[in-house]
Amino acid sequence: MFTQQLEPVAGSLALSALVAAVPLATVLALLGAVRMRAHHAGPVGLAAALAVAWPVFGMPPEQALSSAAQGALFGLFPILWIVVNALWVYRMTVRTRHFDVLRRSFSRLSADPRVQALVIAFCFGALLEALAGFGAPVAISAVMLVALGFDPVRAAVLALVANTAPVAFGAMGTPVVTLAQVTGLPLDSVADVVGRQTPLLALFVPLLLVFLVDGRRGLRETWVPALACGTAFAAAQFLASNYVSAQLADIGAALAGAAALMTVPGVRKPAVTPGDGPAAVPVADPVTGPAAVPVTGPGRDRAPTDVRDRAPDVRDSRRETVRAYAPYALIVAVFSLAQIPPVKDLLSRATRTVDWPFLNVVSPDGKPVGGNVFTLPLIATGGTLVLLAGALTAAVLGVNARTALREWAATVHELRHAIVTVTSVLALAYVMNLSGQAATIGHFVAAAGAGLAFLSPVLGWFGVAVSGSDTSANALFGALQVTAAEQTGLPPVLLAAANSSGGVLGKMISPQNLTIACAAVGLAGREGDLLRKVLLWSLGLLLVMCLIVVGQSTAVLGWMLP
Template identity: 40%
Template sequence: MLLETFQPSLDPLGSPWLSALVAALPIIAMLVTLGGLRWKAHLAGPFSWLVAFLVAITAFKMPALLALSTSIHGFVYGIFPIIWILVAAIWMYEVTVAAGRFDDLKRTFFLISDDPRILGLLIAFCFGGLLEALAGFGAPVAITAAMLVAIGFSPLRSALIALLANTVPVAFGAVGLPVLMAARTGGFEDVLAISPITGRLTAMLCLVVPFLLLAVMDGRRGLKQCWPFGLAVGASFGVTKWIVSATPLYNLTEVFAAVISLVVTIVFLRLWHPAGGEEAATRIGVPIDSKLEGEGTGAVKADTDAPALTPQRIFMAVVPYLLVIVVFAIAALPPIKAALASTDVRIPWPGLSGLLDSAGKASAHQVYTFAWASTPGILLALVAIVTGLIYKMTLPAILGVLWTNVKKMRFAMLTIGSVVALAYVMGDSGQTLTLGMFFAGAGLAYPFVAPVLGWIGTYVTGSDTSANILFSGLQSGVGAQIAPGSHLDVEQMRALLVGSNAAGGVVGKMISPQSLTIAATAIGIPGSESTILRRIIGWSFALLALLCLLSGLMSTPVLSWLLP
C-alpha cells in the first residue's frame, strides 16, 4: 500500500500565468491532436493523458505512482459507469432495429410531419431533452444521433445535430443533479438560490439553439422555411425552464420543458405547415464528408409497402421509449433512488490513501464507488432486455446484439477511459484548479468570464456535474471577494457565479472528447471525432461568448433585474 501523501499546489511555478499555461497543456494537446492534426480519438486521448501525467509529475510535483494510480482509477470509471451507459443505450436502440420495429417508429414520426427538419428538432431537441432529464451520461446523444440517421440525415450531420441539441438540458439533466451539486459545493443550503439563475441563462439559449440546429440541418433554406417552428420550440422550452427552475420542482425542469414543448409544437403544426420539406429530404442526406460517410442515403420517406401503421404497431414502436420514461421516472422517486444508491459498493482505491485535495481534505478519488444499480446503465440494460422480450426475441438473440455492439466499441472504450484518466490526473494534481484560479484573477470583470470555468470543467471531465464539483467552491469564494464595490451584494454575486458555472458547462458538453466519441460511435463511424470537433467547436465558442456576455451583464444594472 502506497503511503505517500500529496496535496496539490495551485501555483507550483511561482507565477500564476506560467502555472496556468503549463496546466493548460493537456487541453491544448487534445485540441491540437484531435482538431488540428486529425488524429483518431483513441490515439489523441492517450497522448493527451500522457501530457497531463508528465505535467503532474514534473511541474506539479505529484508522485509518479500516485499519478499513475489516479489515472487507472479514472480509466476504470470511464469504463464503468460511462462506457456501460453508452453500450446499454445503443443496445436498446439496436434491439429495436434487430426486431424490425424501428421502421414503424420512423413511420410514426412521419405522421407528425413529413418535413425531416421538423422531425429533427422534435427528436434532437425535445425528445433528447427528455432523455437528458431522465438519464444523461451521453445516452441522449447516442440514441438521438442513431434515430436521426434512420430518418434520413447523413451520419455526420446527425452527430452535429445531436451534440448541439444536447446543450440546454444538461444543467438540469439526470434529474437535476448538476445544479444540485453546484449549490452544495458552492456552499448554498437551498438549491433555489442557484437553479433559477442557471435556468434563466440556459432558457435564453433556447432562443438560439433551435435556429442553429436548423442551420446545421438545411442551411439558410432551413432557417427561412422553418424559423416559425424553431421559435415555437425554443420559446415553449425556454419559458418552461424559466418558470420551473425557480420552483421546488427544479429537478424536473427538463421533463416539464421537453413534454410541454412537444405538446405545444404538435399543436402548432396543426396551424402552420413548413414549405420545402420534400426538397429538404433530399438535401439532409447529402454527406458532409463523403470520404467518411460514403455516397449518402437519399431521401427517406414512409414505406408505402409496409404493413398498415395501426395504433397497435405505433404503440409497439414507441414501447422502448415509454419504458425509458417510466423506468427512469420510477428510479427518480426518492425512496427508490435511495434504495438503488444503498447498493453502491465503495472500494478504497489502492495507492491513493495519501491523496488530498487543495484544501487538505481526503480526495474523493481515494474511494471507487461501484454503482452497479444506481447509474442509468443498468436501467437502460433492463429496458433493452424487456424490449427484446416484448418483441418476442430470444434471450440469446438479445445478448447477441449486445456482444456485437461491445465489439464495435473497443476503440470508444480506449478513448473514453483515457480521457477520464486525463481528467482525474489533471484534477488530483491541481492542474484544473490552477486554471480556475488564473481566471479568477479578473476582478470585477470576472462575471464576464465565469462561465468559462464551467466550459473548461465539462470539456475536461465530460460532465457538468463534475465541473460544478470542481469549480463551484472557487466561484463562490471569488464572488465573496469581488462583490464589495460591485452592483450586487455578496449573496447575489456568489449565486450568479455559481449559476454561471453550471450554465457554462452545458456548451462545453458538445465538444467534450467523451461526447464526440459517443456521437461517432452512434452514427457508425468510429474515428470521426476530429471531423465532428472541427465542425462544431465554433458553435461552442459562440454560445460560450453569449453566456459570458449575459453573465457579465447580470452583474451590472443592465441585466441584474434577471436575478431572482
C-alpha cells in the same frame, strides 16, 4: 500524502496554468488540426497529463497512475455502461425492424426533416437528458436521426448542439444539486439563477437546429415552429426551476416544447418537395459540407436519403407501432420509477463506497479531495436502469435471450474504439484534477478581477470540455467560483450558476461526447471532423452566455436575478 501545488512553475500562477493546459490542448490539437483518431489522441493526451503531473506538479508516479486508473474505471462505469446499454436497445429494435416502424411513424408525424430534428434531437433528447444524461441522449438521438434519413455527420452535429439546452438540469437535476452541495449555497437559489440563464439559450437553440439542417431556407420556412418550441421549452424550464423543482425542470421543458411544436399549424405537412429536402442535398450545407457520407455503424443498412423517398405508403398496424415506441417508453418509465423516493432509497442501498488504493491527495489548504474514495452505484445508475429497460424491450419485441446477448456483445465490439477514447480521456481528466492542474487553471481564471464575470462561464466550459460532465465541472470549480466572487464583490450565486450554465456549452466539444456521437452513427475515427464542425458553435454560444452573465452582474440585466 500528496499536497497539490497551485504555482509549481517558477512560482507563477500564469505559467503554471499555461503548462497545466497542455494535456487538454494536446488532445484538441490532435483531433482538430492533426486529425488523429480519437482512440489514439486520448492516450497521447493522457501521457501528457501524466508527464505534467509528475515532473511539474510533483505528484508521485504511483498516485498519478492510480488517479488515471480511477478515471478509466469511471469512464467504464457509469459512462460507457450507459452508452453500451442504450445502443444495445437500439440494435435490438433494428434487428426486429421495429426501428423502421418508428421511423415511418415519425415521418408521418412530420415529413419535414427540420421538424423531425426539433422533435428528436431537441425535445426527445432533452427528455432523455432529464432522465439519464451521461451521453445517452446524444447516442440515441443521433441514431434515430440517421434512421430517419439524416446524413450521419449532420445527425451527430444536431444531437450535440441540441444537447446544450437541458444539460444544467439533466439527470434529474444532478448538476445543480452537486453545485449546491459543493458551494454550500441553497439549492433553490442556485436553481433560480441557472433557470434564468440557460433558458435564454434554449430560446435560440431550435432556430440554430433548423439552420443546421437547411441553412437560411430552414430559418425562413420553419422559424415559427422553432421559435414556438424554444419559447415553450425556455418558459417551462424557467418556471419549473424557479417555482416547482429543479429535478423536474427538463421533463417539463421537453414535454412543453414538444406540445408547442405540434400545435403550430402546418408542422405535420411536408415543408419542401420530395427530392429537394435538406437531407437529400449533398452540397451547400452550413455544417457538414458535402453529404452522402456512407453509414458504417448502427443503421448501416440504410442509405442516408430523404425520408420522404422511403416507402411512404407502408402502413403499420397499431400493435406494431406501439411495440416500436415501447423501448423508449420503457426507458422513460424505468427512469421515472427510479426517481420515486422510496424506490430511489431502495436502489441506493446497493451503492458501495471504497477507499481508492495508492491515492491520498489533499488540496493546498489541507482538505482531502474526492478522489480518495470511489463510489459505485451498482443499481442506482443510468446504465443499469437502461439495461433493465433493455431486458424488458427484448421481451416486448420477442428477442430471445441468446440473440439479446449476441447483440450486446456486438455492441461492445462496435464501441471498442470509443471505449479506449472515453477511458483515456476520463483518466486524463482525473489526473488533471487530482494533480492540481485543473485547480491551477481555475485559480488563474478566478484571479481575473473585474473580468471574472465574463470568464466565469469559460471556467465551467473548460471543466466540461475536460470531463464531459457538467456535474464534474461543478464539483471541480463550484466552490472556487464562490470564493472568487466573494473576493471581487460579485454575487456568489451568480458565478456559481455561471459555472454550470457555461459548462453546458463545453459538452459538444468534449472528446468523450464527440466519441459517443461518432460511435453512435458509425463514424468512429472521425471525431476530429466533428470537432471542427461544432467548435465555432460552442465558442459562439459561450460568448453569448459570457455576455449574459456580465449583464446580470450589472444594472443592465441585474433585474433578472431573484
